[in-house]
Amino acid sequence: MNNQLDSLRDELDQVNIQLLELINKRGQLVKELGDIKKAQGMKAYDPERERDMLNHIVEQHQGPFEYSTIEHLFKEIFKAAKELQEDDYHKTLLVSRDKQPTDTIVAVDDLHIGNGEQQFVMGPCSVESFEQVDQVAEVVKKQGVRILRGGAFKPRTSPYDFQGLGEEGLKILRDVGDRHGLKVVSEITHPNDIALGEKYLDIIQIGARNMQNFDLLKEAGKANVPIILKRGLAATINEFLNAAEYIVSQGNPNIILCERGIRTYETATRNTLDITAVPVLKRETHLPVMVDVTHSTGRRDLLLPAAKAALAIGADGIMAEVHPDPAVALSDSQQQMDIPTFEHFIQNLRQPSLLTHD
Ligand code: PEP
Ligand code: MN
Numbered sequence: 001m002n003n004q005l006d007s008l009r010d011e012l013d014q015v016n017i018q019l020l021e022l023i024n025k026r027g028q029l030v031k032e033l034g035d036i037k038k039a040q041g042m043k044a045y046d047p048e049r050e051r052d053m054l055n056h057i058v059e060q061h062q063g064p065f066e067y068s069t070i071e072h073l074f075k076e077i078f079k080a081a082k083e084l085q086e087d088d089y090h091k092t093l094l095v096s097r098d099k100q101p102t103d104t105i106v107a108v109d110d111l112h113i114g115n116g117e118q119q120f121v122m123g124p125c126s127v128e129s130f131e132q133v134d135q136v137a138e139v140v141k142k143q144g145v146r147i148l149r150g151g152a153f154k155p156r157t158s159p160y161d162f163q164g165l166g167e168e169g170l171k172i173l174r175d176v177g178d179r180h181g182l183k184v185v186s187e188i189t190h191p192n193d194i195a196l197g198e199k200y201l202d203i204i205q206i207g208a209r210n211m212q213n214f215d216l217l218k219e220a221g222k223a224n225v226p227i228i229l230k231r232g233l234a235a236t237i238n239e240f241l242n243a244a245e246y247i248v249s250q251g252n253p254n255i256i257l258c259e260r261g262i263r264t265y266e267t268a269t270r271n272t273l274d275i276t277a278v279p280v281l282k283r284e285t286h287l288p289v290m291v292d293v294t295h296s297t298g299r300r301d302l303l304l305p306a307a308k309a310a311l312a313i314g315a316d317g318i319m320a321e322v323h324p325d326p327a328v329a330l331s332d333s334q335q336q337m338d339i340p341t342f343e344h345f346i347q348n349l350r351q352p353s354l355l356t357h358d
Contacts, residue, residue, distance in 0.1 A: 027081045034085030044085045050078060094248045095241055095255070100286045106226045106254045108183050108202045111146050113226075113256055114288030119317035120346065121185060121228075121290065123149035125332040126162060127169035130176065135324045137180045139339050143346045147203070148173065148182040149319065153189045154331055155209045162330040170200035177202070185228060191219040198223050208233050208260055208295070211243045221250020228319075230258045230292065233271070237280055244287065256288045257281055258319060259310075261296025270298020270335070273306055278313045290317040298335050304345050311349065320345065 034044050054071060061070050083091075092098050106113040113119050122140045127133055127150040137148050152169025154162065165172070170186055177184035185203040188194055189210055197204040203226045210216050211232035220227045227247055231240045244255050259278060261271025273296035281289045291310035293303045307318045323329045323336040337345060 023077060023080075026077065027084050030081035031084050045082065053078070093241060093245045094253075095244045095285045095287055097284060097286055102286060104253065104255075104286045104288065106256055106288055108226060111183055113290075114316050118311055118315075118349075119147060119290075120145045120349075121147040121149050121317060121319040122322050122342065122346075124151075124323045124329065125294075125321045125336055126151045126154055126330050127165055127172050127186070128330050130172050132324055133172055133176045134179070136322050136339075137176045137182055139342065140322065141180045141182055143343060144350075145346065146183060147185055148177050148180070149185050149205075149321075151331070152186050153193065155187070155189055155207050156331065167196055167200075170196060174200040188220075189213075189216070191215045194219040194223050198225055201225060203228055203256075205258075206230060211235055211240065214246060217243055217246035218250050221247040221252045223252055226254035226256060227252065228256045228258050228290065230260045231262065231274075231277070233263050235262070237277060237284070240281075241285060244285070256290055256317070257285070258290045258292050259296070259315075260292035260319075261298075269296070269302065271296050273297060273310075275306075275309055275313055278310060278315050282314055288316040289314075290319055291315045292319040294319065294321040294332070294335050300335055300337060300341065303335075303337065304348055307345070307349055318349070 037044055054074060057074055058067055058070065061067060094100075103114055105115045111119070120140075122145045123136055124132060133148075133150050140148060150169065150173045152164045152166055152173065154164035156163060173184045173186055176182075183202040184200075185205050186197070186201055187205040187207045188197040189207065191213075194204065194216070204220060204223060205228045206213075206216060206220060208230045209232070211230060212235070229240075229244055229247065232243070235243070240257065244257060247255055259274060259281070261269070261273045264272040266272050273291070273293070275291075278289050278291060281287070291307070293306040293310065297303060297306050303320055307320065310318060320342075321332060321336040322339065322342040323333075324339060326333050326336040326338055329336055
């Protein structure tokens with residue numbers, strides 16, 4: 001009995017090796033075919049040919065497997081061989097660590113993001129007036145923050161809500177930034193407005209709702225300023241990385257990824273901050289990673305602990321919203337910090353124990 005078992009197992013082992021050899025032999029043939037097709041400018045994938053091959057296989061099939069099982073197995077073998085034909089270049093994303101092992105450091109003049117220093121992007125949700133932005137700029141500058149934010153093109157859920165001041169808002173932000181020696185960042189929502197972003201901004205933001213606006217990403221890829229790319233509301237990390245790839249593949253390597261919370265079933269916070277996205281992104285890519293604690297938590301009481309967690313886990317920077325009088329803000333009045341709260345926030349984050357991480 002045991003002898004029979006052993007001999008069947010031996011036979012099975014031999015069949016496995018034969019299958020292995022045959023699958024690799026098939027792969028080799030497909031590769032050679034692919035090279036010939038490429039040289040002749042023909043497409044690698046030929047669905048008619050694949051259908052013919054499957055029909056031929058199924059005609060010969062005599063069991064014991066189901067027809068559908070055989071079809072499925074062979075389709076997988078076809079797929080694996082087809083992948084061998086694809087250019088390896090496109091399989092490894094430009095944004096991946098495999099492609100570039102060293103960290104990308106995004107530079108705006110003498111300001112660096114991703115070099116181990118922790119940067120803060122602070123400012124109101126929306127640019128509402130010169131005075132409003134100026135007031136915030138003065139206090140953030142005093143606390144050593146170097147990047148000022150403020151939305152001019154606002155992606156609002158309701159079309160009846162404040163939509164932002166548009167180009168006028170960008171001008172205000174630029175003027176205030178220059179007055180205080182701060183770099184400025186604002187969201188651009190339309191591909192045609194990337195040029196406006198280049199004119200007025202040091203960094204262009206692409207917001208969560210536009211993470212897969214591919215025309216916008218392509219245009220951002222041609223811009224000569226860095227891009228803060230925010231993770232989409234329901235985007236996987238793979239989708240996030242591919243969105244960044246759209247920008248890099250058009251020639252703009254200066255991207256800062258920004259985790260800003262994703263939608264889950266949890267309602268205690270506005271979104272669910274995916275804190276482990278930070279080390280995952282740092283491992284998978286060479287790009288700097290920031291965390292937006294305002295839009296992820298949507299709760300003023302969670303801004304400081306969320307920011308501490310983000311820095312402790314390896315974020316290169318923090319984004320948060322500050323308004324001189326949040327109660328009357330034209331957008332996100334629930335979650336923006338007032339000035340004393342901001343001062344407490346930033347002073348707590350600057351404790352030496354939080355400034356280093358491996
Ligand atoms: C913002 O930062 O102003 C904003 C709208 O954020 P998000 O795109 O992450 O919602
Ligand atoms: Mn906001």
